[in-house]
Amino acid sequence: MKKSIDLSRRTFIKTSSILAGTAALSSFLPMRSFAAAEKELVILAWAGHAEPDIVADFERQYGVKVRAKYYTGGDNMLGLISQSPPGTFDLILSDAEYVQQLNAAEYIERLDPADYPFDDFYPEFQHFPGHWKGDELYSVLIRFGFLGIAYNTLLVPETKVRSYSAFWDESLKGKVGHFDWHLPNLGQISLANGNTRPYDIDASHWQSVKQKMMTLRPQIGGFFDYGGTFSSLKNGQIHAMCGIGDWITGVLQRSGAPLKTVVPEEGGLQWTESYCIAKNAHSPELAKKFIQYITSPEGQVKSAKMAAYPALIPNKRGWELLNKTDPAEAKRQGMVLGQHNVMDDIRAGRIKYRELPVQQSLEDWNDFWSEYKGA
Numbered sequence: 001m002k003k004s005i006d007l008s009r010r011t012f013i014k015t016s017s018i019l020a021g022t023a024a025l026s027s028f029l030p031m032r033s034f035a036a037a038e039k040e041l042v043i044l045a046w047a048g049h050a051e052p053d054i055v056a057d058f059e060r061q062y063g064v065k066v067r068a069k070y071y072t073g074g075d076n077m078l079g080l081i082s083q084s085p086p087g088t089f090d091l092i093l094s095d096a097e098y099v100q101q102l103n104a105a106e107y108i109e110r111l112d113p114a115d116y117p118f119d120d121f122y123p124e125f126q127h128f129p130g131h132w133k134g135d136e137l138y139s140v141l142i143r144f145g146f147l148g149i150a151y152n153t154l155l156v157p158e159t160k161v162r163s164y165s166a167f168w169d170e171s172l173k174g175k176v177g178h179f180d181w182h183l184p185n186l187g188q189i190s191l192a193n194g195n196t197r198p199y200d201i202d203a204s205h206w207q208s209v210k211q212k213m214m215t216l217r218p219q220i221g222g223f224f225d226y227g228g229t230f231s232s233l234k235n236g237q238i239h240a241m242c243g244i245g246d247w248i249t250g251v252l253q254r255s256g257a258p259l260k261t262v263v264p265e266e267g268g269l270q271w272t273e274s275y276c277i278a279k280n281a282h283s284p285e286l287a288k289k290f291i292q293y294i295t296s297p298e299g300q301v302k303s304a305k306m307a308a309y310p311a312l313i314p315n316k317r318g319w320e321l322l323n324k325t326d327p328a329e330a331k332r333q334g335m336v337l338g339q340h341n342v343m344d345d346i347r348a349g350r351i352k353y354r355e356l357p358v359q360q361s362l363e364d365w366n367d368f369w370s371e372y373k374g375a
Helices: 009-016 052-062 074-082 096-104 158-162 164-168 182-192 203-219 226-234 246-254 284-294 297-304 316-325 327-333 342-347 362-374
Strands: 040-046 065-071 091-095 140-152 176-179 220-224 240-245 259-262 268-277 351-353
Touching: 040 074, 040 284, 052 065, 052 284, 052 297, 065 074, 074 091, 074 096, 091 096, 091 284, 096 268, 140 164, 140 182, 140 246, 140 284, 140 297, 158 164, 158 259, 164 182, 164 203, 164 240, 176 182, 176 226, 182 203, 182 240, 182 268, 182 362, 203 220, 203 362, 220 226, 226 240, 226 246, 240 246, 246 259, 246 327, 268 284, 284 297, 297 316, 316 327
Parallel strands: 040 065, 040 091, 176 220, 176 240, 268 351
Antiparallel strands: 091 268, 140 240, 140 259, 140 268
C-alpha cells in the first residue's frame, strides 16, 4: 500500500526547512518598495538564470532590472520560500518534482495556458506531470537534462561506465564523488538496483536501495556542492561522479576539460526546470513576460547555451534555431534534427523523471542520506 504524501502547509514548512538551516537565511534580498518593483523582476533560481547571457536582452526590451536569489537543491529552495516575507519573489524557478509542494502550500499562482507557446513544445512537454492540476496550469517547463555517470575520459575508459556498477570498481576506490543532494543520487542507485520506477518503491525495495548504497560508501572520495563538483572533477580529485549530468560536464568541456556524461544501460534520470509566478508577486505581469521571453525560440537558445550550465529545451522551434545558429552545440547535446536525438532516448524509456519519493516521505530519504554521509 502506498504511503500518502501530506502536503499541508505545516508539513511543507517542516520538510522544507530540513536542509535550509541558517545557511539559507544568510543573504536575503533587500525589502522591496512597490515603486521599485515596477522596474525590477526578482527571481528565486539556480545559479546562472539571472546572468547577462540570459537576461540582458529582456532588461533592454522592458527597461527593467532582473535580480536573483540563488539556491542549490529543491530543499534549499523550499526553505527560502517558507521563510521569506510575502512578495519577496516574482518568479520561482523550480525543479519539476517540487511544483506540487509549492502549489499545495499556496505559494504560486494559477497560470493561463494560452499565454505560453505549448503548441511549439514537443508533445511530451505540453502537459508535463506535476505542472498541471487537472486542466489548471501552475508552472511552465523551460529546460531539462539527463543525469547519468559523469567521468574523466582520460582516467576512466568509456567501456567501464556503461553500467552504474562502475562506481564499485576497485580502481575507483576513493575517486567516486557525490553531488550533495539525495534525490539524484538515491534515484540512480535505485535504477542500478533494477527499479524501473526508481522513486516509487515499496518498503522492501527501499531497504534494498539503502543496503546497496551503503556498499558504495567505501568508494566515495567526497560530497560536493555546486562549486565543489566543478573543481573536484576539473582537478582530477574525482574520476567519476554520481548524481549529475551534462549540466556540469558540459560547462567543463567548454574549457577543454576531458569530462563527459553518459546514460548507462540501466537508464538515466531527467531533471526538469520550470517557472512559477509567486503568490503576492510585485510584478506578476513582468513575470509572465519573462516566461514568454525564455520560452520563445530565441530565449530557448539562450537557455540551451547558458554559461552557468547547459540544458536541453522543450521548444521545437528552439531546436530549429539552435541547429541553424550553433549546429555544433546542437550536436553535442543531442538536439539534432532528422536523426537520433535525445527525444528518442525519452521515447525508448531509457530516461525516468526525477520525482519525490512516492511510498516514503521526503524526510525518510533525507534522513538516510545524512546517515549515509556520516557512515
